[in-house]
Amino acid sequence: REAGPGPVSPWGVIPPPAAPSAPCPSQEVLGEDKLASILKERELKIYWGTATTGKPHVAYFVPMSKIADFLKAGCEVTILFADLHAYLDNMKAPWELLELRTRYYENVIKAMLESIGVPLEKLKFVRGTDYQLSKEYTLDVYRLSSVVTQHDAKKAGAEVVKQVEHPLLSGLLYPGLQALDEEYLKVDAQFGGVDQRKIFTFAEKYLPSLGYAKRIHLMNPMVPGLTGGKMSSSEEESKIDLLDRKEDVKKKLKKAFCEPGNVENNGVLSFIKHVLFPLKSEFVILREEKWGGNKTYTAYEALEKDFAEQVVHPGDLKNSVEVALNKLLDPIREKFNNPELKKLSSAAYPNPSRAKHTEKGTKNSEPENVVPSRLDIRVGKVISVEKHPDADSLYVEKIDVGEPEPRTVVSGLVQFVPKEQLQDRLVVLLCNLKPQKMRGVESQGMVLCASSAGEPRQVEPLDPPAGCCAGERVYVEGYEGGEPDDELKPKKKVFEKLQADFRISQDCVAQWKQRNFLTKLGSISCKTLKGGSIG
Numbered sequence: 001r002e003a004g005p006g007p008v009s010p011w012g013v014i015p016p017p018a019a020p021s022a023p024c025p026s027q028e029v030l031g032e033d034k035l036a037s038i039l040k041e042r043e044l045k046i047y048w049g050t051a052t053t054g055k056p057h058v059a060y061f062v063p064m065s066k067i068a069d070f071l072k073a074g075c076e077v078t079i080l081f082a083d084l085h086a087y088l089d090n091m092k093a094p095w096e097l098l099e100l101r102t103r104y105y106e107n108v109i110k111a112m113l114e115s116i117g118v119p120l121e122k123l124k125f126v127r128g129t130d131y132q133l134s135k136e137y138t139l140d141v142y143r144l145s146s147v148v149t150q151h152d153a154k155k156a157g158a159e160v161v162k163q164v165e166h167p168l169l170s171g172l173l174y175p176g177l178q179a180l181d182e183e184y185l186k187v188d189a190q191f192g193g194v195d196q197r198k199i200f201t202f203a204e205k206y207l208p209s210l211g212y213a214k215r216i217h218l219m220n221p222m223v224p225g226l227t228g229g230k231m232s233s234s235e236e237e238s239k240i241d242l243l244d245r246k247e248d249v250k251k252k253l254k255k256a257f258c259e260p261g262n263v264e265n266n267g268v269l270s271f272i273k274h275v276l277f278p279l280k281s282e283f284v285i286l287r288e289e290k291w292g293g294n295k296t297y298t299a300y301e302a303l304e305k306d307f308a309e310q311v312v313h314p315g316d317l318k319n320s321v322e323v324a325l326n327k328l329l330d331p332i333r334e335k336f337n338n339p340e341l342k343k344l345s346s347a348a349y350p351n352p353s354r355a356k357h358t359e360k361g362t363k364n365s366e367p368e369n370v371v372p373s374r375l376d377i378r379v380g381k382v383i384s385v386e387k388h389p390d391a392d393s394l395y396v397e398k399i400d401v402g403e404p405e406p407r408t409v410v411s412g413l414v415q416f417v418p419k420e421q422l423q424d425r426l427v428v429l430l431c432n433l434k435p436q437k438m439r440g441v442e443s444q445g446m447v448l449c450a451s452s453a454g455e456p457r458q459v460e461p462l463d464p465p466a467g468c469c470a471g472e473r474v475y476v477e478g479y480e481g482g483e484p485d486d487e488l489k490p491k492k493k494v495f496e497k498l499q500a501d502f503r504i505s506q507d508c509v510a511q512w513k514q515r516n517f518l519t520k521l522g523s524i525s526c527k528t529l530k531g532g533s534i535g
Contacts, residue, residue: 096482373482402471
């Protein structure tokens with residue numbers, strides 16, 4: 001659908017605020033007539049979403065500036081952390097890192113907003129998985145997929161979803177989910193970069209086919225990267241990260257494309273236009289007296305004209321942006337200069353160049369990413385149970401876990417579970433512990449059990465859902481996609497760290513940090529030990 005008649009106001013859709021800062025103009029608006037109609041009756045409800053993929057960079061200040069404008073105009077603004085979208089987009093965010101990256105985004109986006117004076121209490125923050133895994137939403141995904149053509153889905157995501165030679169089906173689902181978000185967040189409008197335009201027109205075409213209203217769409221311009229193209233989280237040289245050190249900012253700006261007199265695809269000038277001017281209503285060129293001294297510009301057009309005519313030198317422009325940008329970044333750096341957020345940053349974005357095994361004599365300082373997907377937990381079927389020949393308290397079991405041969409497992413269940421109750425039953429087995437001998441018999445796994453805290457101690461093997469097969473994977477909700485370690489190294493104590501948060505819920509469901517242990521058929525449970533531990 002084309003934009004409404006006539007040019008978009010230089011104020012976007014927002015009237016001039018009383019504050020001295022000038023609003024950041026919208027590049028395009030789809031649905032101006034509907035917008036005008038709503039504003040005659042009430043304030044606008046609008047949302048901005050971001051997929052929690054690569055680290056947010058300084059171009060994110062463009063939508064943040066506009067969000068500030070929306071709030072000044074009295075709009076109700078929702079910020080969506082689209083965690084599920086991050087996974088669907090060619091797995092830019094691996095499933096096992098999704099929770100960490102979403103927490104990182106929440107912290108850094110809030111720090112950005114605070115750094116430009118936006119009151120957080122006026123904003124609503126939502127995670128995609130808070131509602132996108134519901135029965136109603138899932139049914140609407142299926143309904144939408146029954147009317148959307150492959151051509152339209154692919155076209156809609158062309159500017160946003162990562163384009164690869166052999167695209168995944170998940171990338172075709174991405175635009176549909178973004179369209180449905182408008183209905184489930186109960187908003188009048190969605191705001192995003194102009195690169196989202198095809199998804200916005202896709203939403204306008206298909207939401208009415210499900211009986212949902214067509215929404216308004218507002219778009220901000222895209223800031224060129226430092227190398228001249230789009231600023232992208234996946235291209236290190238094109239962007240300045242929000243947590244980059246001052247020396248890194250200087251180094252990247254020094255390399256930035258900023259040809260004398262060239263105002264096209266100039267990321268340095270663009271950043272001034274779309275971020276610094278809207279926030280401050282002016283920009284100061286800092287330079288020595290012999291080159292004319294400092295000069296304050298109160299209109300961006302005057303600065304661009306002077307640059308085009310080479311009155312302003314690229315070196316002075318870059319130095320001035322460096323000073324102004326560091327003032328914006330300092331509060332964000334300060335917030336993240338605490339151990340907890342430093343640890344979060346490192347865990348969410350582990351250094352890919354760091355080798356798995358450090359050389360002898362060196363120490364890997366990167367915090368280890370301890371997530372449940374590292375555990376190889378499977379459904380097992382007990383084939384045989386015998387008393388240990390040298391230990392009255394131990395059983396020796398043969399357990400089928402879907403491998404060519406059953407595993408031998410030694411467990412201390414003699415005083416808690418009669419032999420006949422173990423025979424032929426399904427159990428939950430941890431399969432990637434390092435094999436170890438227990439009174440002369442090598443054990444190749446651990447039967448996971450619930451146990452009570454009080455006396456007399458009670459122990460119950462965990463129960464997979466009925467109908468499960470031997471060898472079926474058991475995972476923690478939200479960590480389905482990770483690959484388990486081949487073998488857990490005893491010195492790393494990965495299992496022990498995770499086990500500290502294993503619990504049985506009041507519904508007798510096995511959980512890690514209140515997330516259920518699952519198979520494709522349902523939750524792992526125990527019979528009676530509510531609130532018990534798991535080991």
